[in-house]
Amino acid sequence: MTIASLIATPSELTDAASSKTAIVLMTRIRLARNLAGQPFPGWAKPAQRAKVAEICSAAVAAASPLKRSLNVAVDQLGELEKQILVERHLISRELSGSKQGSGVIISKDQTVSVMVNEEDHLRIQVLRAGFQLKKTWSVINELDTSLEAGLDFAFSPSLGYLTACPTNLGTGMRASAMMHLPALVISSQMEKVVRAVNQLGMVVRGLFGEGSDASGSIFQISNQTTLGESEEAILKRLASVLQSIIEHELNAREKLLEADAGKLFDKIGRAYGILQNGHLLNSGEAMNLLSLIRLGIDLGAFPCANRSTIDRLFIEAQPGHLQHAQKGEFDPAQRDLLRASHLRSEFASFVHPDFSLTNNGKN
Amino acid sequence: MACYVQVILRLMANPLKCDLCEKPATVHLTQIVNNKVHKVDLCEACAQAKGVTDPSGFSLSDLLLKASLNPETTISGAVCESCGFTQSDFKKHGRFGCPMCYDAFKGILEPMLEGMHKGTTHTGKVPQTALARISLYERLTKLELDLTDAIKTERYEDAARTRDEISQVKQASHQPPPR
Ligand SMILES: [Zn+2]
Ligand SMILES: [Zn+2]
Numbered sequence: 001m002t003i004a005s006l007i008a009t010p011s012e013l014t015d016a017a018s019s020k021t022a023i024v025l026m027t028r029i030r031l032a033r034n035l036a037g038q039p040f041p042g043w044a045k046p047a048q049r050a051k052v053a054e055i056c057s058a059a060v061a062a063a064s065p066l067k068r069s070l071n072v073a074v075d076q077l078g079e080l081e082k083q084i085l086v087e088r089h090l091i092s093r094e095l096s097g098s099k100q101g102s103g104v105i106i107s108k109d110q111t112v113s114v115m116v117n118e119e120d121h122l123r124i125q126v127l128r129a130g131f132q133l134k135k136t137w138s139v140i141n142e143l144d145t146s147l148e149a150g151l152d153f154a155f156s157p158s159l160g161y162l163t164a165c166p167t168n169l170g171t172g173m174r175a176s177a178m179m180h181l182p183a184l185v186i187s188s189q190m191e192k193v194v195r196a197v198n199q200l201g202m203v204v205r206g207l208f209g210e211g212s213d214a215s216g217s218i219f220q221i222s223n224q225t226t227l228g229e230s231e232e233a234i235l236k237r238l239a240s241v242l243q244s245i246i247e248h249e250l251n252a253r254e255k256l257l258e259a260d261a262g263k264l265f266d267k268i269g270r271a272y273g274i275l276q277n278g279h280l281l282n283s284g285e286a287m288n289l290l291s292l293i294r295l296g297i298d299l300g301a302f303p304c305a306n307r308s309t310i311d312r313l314f315i316e317a318q319p320g321h322l323q324h325a326q327k328g329e330f331d332p333a334q335r336d337l338l339r340a341s342h343l344r345s346e347f348a349s350f351v352h353p354d355f356s357l358t359n360n361g362k363n
Numbered sequence: 364m365a366c367y368v369q370v371i372l373r374l375m376a377n378p379l380k381c382d383l384c385e386k387p388a389t390v391h392l393t394q395i396v397n398n399k400v401h402k403v404d405l406c407e408a409c410a411q412a413k414g415v416t417d418p419s420g421f422s423l424s425d426l427l428l429k430a431s432l433n434p435e436t437t438i439s440g441a442v443c444e445s446c447g448f449t450q451s452d453f454k455k456h457g458r459f460g461c462p463m464c465y466d467a468f469k470g471i472l473e474p475m476l477e478g479m480h481k482g483t484t485h486t487g488k489v490p491q492t493a494l495a496r497i498s499l500y501e502r503l504t505k506l507e508l509d510l511t512d513a514i515k516t517e518r519y520e521d522a523a524r525t526r527d528e529i530s531q532v533k534q535a536s537h538q539p540p541p542r
Contacts, residue, residue, distance in 0.1 A: 036462055036493065039446045043460035119458070141488070148490045154462030155493035160485030162462040166472060167479060169465075171487040191389040191407070198390075201481070228482020 001070045001108055003081050007324065011088055011110035012129050022298045023246050024131035025178045025218065025311060028089065029140045032163045032172035033122040033147070034154040040164035041102070041117040049101030049117055056116045059150045060105045065112050065143055074102040080329065083320030089127060094118055112143065119164050120172075122147075129311075131242065133175060133235050141231070160227060170227030175235055177242050178207055182217040182295045183252035184245075186264075190219075193245060201225055202241050216287030216314060221245065253299070265355045268296040276347040281340040282332070286317045289343075301353040313346060381406035443467035503532060 012026075034040060038052050053073075061071045074082070074095060082096040090113045091104050102117040115123040124147070126140040154162040160170035168174070184190045194204045207218045221242060223234050256264050271292035274281075281289070294310045296302050315321055322338055323329055330338060381388045381404060388404035441450045444467065448460025453468060465472065476483045506529045513522035 034462060036496065037445075039461040040459060042456065042458055043446060043448060043452075144488075145490075148492050151492075152496055153490050153493050155490050155497070156462075156465060156485070157489070157494070157497065158484055159465055160487060161490075162465050164458040166459070166475065169476070170480065170485045173487075191387060194389050225480040227476065227480035227485060230487040233486075 001068055003070060003072060003077060006070045006106060006108070006110070007081070007084055009108065009110070011090075012127060022307075023179055023181070023249055024242065025180055026089070026127055026129055027132045027136045027175075027177050028125060028127040029133075029136045029173065029175045031122075031124045031140060031144055032120040032161065032168045032174075033124065033144070033151075034120050034162060034164070036152045036154040038121065038154075041098075041119065041121060042164060044117075046100060052121050053101045053103055053116050056114075056122055056151070057103055057105060059147060060114045060116070060122070062150070063143060063146050065139070066105050066107050066114070068108055069112075070104075070106045070108075072103060073100075074098055074104065075100055080320055080324055084324055087315060087318040087320045090125075091115055092118060092123070095123075112139075120168070122151075131177065133177070133239050133242075137175070137231065137235055168226050171229075171231050171234065173226055173231050173234060174222055175238055176220050176222035177238070179219050179221060179242070179245060179249075180217060180291065180294060181219055181245070181249050182291050183256055184249050185217040186267075187252050187256060189248070189252060193248060197221060197241055197245070198224075200237075200241055202238060215284035216291045218287070218291070218314070253295075257299075265301070268292050268299075268301060269353060269355075272296075272347070272350075272353055275343050276350070277344065278340045279344075280336045281317075281343060282336050283317060283319065283339070286339055286343060287314065290314055290317065296353055300357045301355050302351055306351065309346070309350070313343065316342065380404070381409055383409040441468055441470065499532065503529065506532065 035052060035055065038044065039048055041049060041052070044052065057071055060066055061069060077085075077096075082091065085091040085104070085106075086093055086096055088110065090106050090110060092115065095102055095104065095115045095118045098118065102115070104113060104115050106113045111127055113125050115125070124140060124144060126136050126143070128136045128139075156162055161172040163169050163172050181190065181193075184193055197204050201224050202221055203224045204219050204221050207216070207220050221238070223238055226234075229237075271289040275289050275293065290310050290313055293302065294307060297304060297307045297310065316325070317339055319332075319335055322335055322342065325342070326338055380386070384406060386406035386408065389407050390405040390410035442448070443460055443464040445463035446461035448464050448467070450468060450471065453459060453464075453471070459465065459468070473483065506525055510522055510525040510529065513519070513525055
């Protein structure tokens, strides 16, 4: 498979059929693995990096979920292609800037990606739309076990999987959920949530921006520690934290409706108007408007079936996707015009909001 | 489940103040300096001024690690024989050179892990291939010691038998691992 056909193929996150959940947009688990007896990528000499890359990419490409996948060296990818892969959460920014001997293998459906010679020899990642920690773990666990049959992983019975950075030691596992939390942001509760979640050993970060008012109200919550607990225990703890954040978000939505439904509907209605008629939209504003429409869908003002359109537009509004769709590179001011024009055409046929809320917010 | 909700509610009711100004703190760091755990609470603005918010990676933990690598700590002469990485390389990069470094730098690692993780012992998944390699390595090490000992004490029959065993074990280990 080539990078061009991969980009043209609908991904797990942009696929119209897959976005069913209201608050958790995506679940993702990543495992850090290294080969025994080989220096870590950051310390390896070019020849050692090349040797590790060869061994790893052959073993990974032969694993069953990665047959007929894209298997490419980072230095063979263009800047825009790398940016698109970053925006789809398939490679890290670190990998996209890395030197010779780094690569990535991505499954056709874009749910599995394995980075080679990033910070560790292997960064195995599985992502799924929606809240699916168990399913995601079972897929990545199976893939990891099948890779282990052909690759000798650096492991210590007492310290677990040995990683370049001791913060990933042990399970080498980072599990995360991407959550849409507009009501917590609107009611200024996000800082408190961030603090509380931190105290529970989990990390919150805005996905498309900084701090607690990340654009689009989309946040990523992940485990901070990797050693001293089994994978299952970490996942169980993360699941409880996510569940309680979901409850807080739902409560905040109810409170907003109780306190001043008119104010909330006004925000959503205005977002709809700007998306239908705006001519200049920067990425942050576009994300925030789309976030309000997604909240409107959750509240029943738009049909549920439109949620997947919004999830696709969250990604298509990013600079890499926008420029790729227009087949060229554009400066930020030109991108704002292009973004608004793309959203105008999408929203020209988008169903009109109905704020009678017949389904009572249980969309 | 319920207990997490309660913890969140309790924490929401008692906001912490930023250590540098009076604003509510939203960034909470656990720093390990000279093997002691320090908790730091910062507001969004102070955290950004200190460069501790980066949404793009797992750099929060990197920062914690770099903070723990205080340059004033005495640099011992530890070196990884396998890859040549030194303790000052570790202080500079915050990452190790190779998997064997975990043995070479055990002394500085152990106190650091206590502040960094939930525990200091792995209780998760165990890869069978790696485990087989480790036990093979331990077995060969023991046989080689036996061999040296047998030669030293002039037990030549034992020595010959041990040498055969070593070559058998080595040969068996070169078979491809079972699928
Ligand atoms: Zn402050
Ligand atoms: Zn080393």
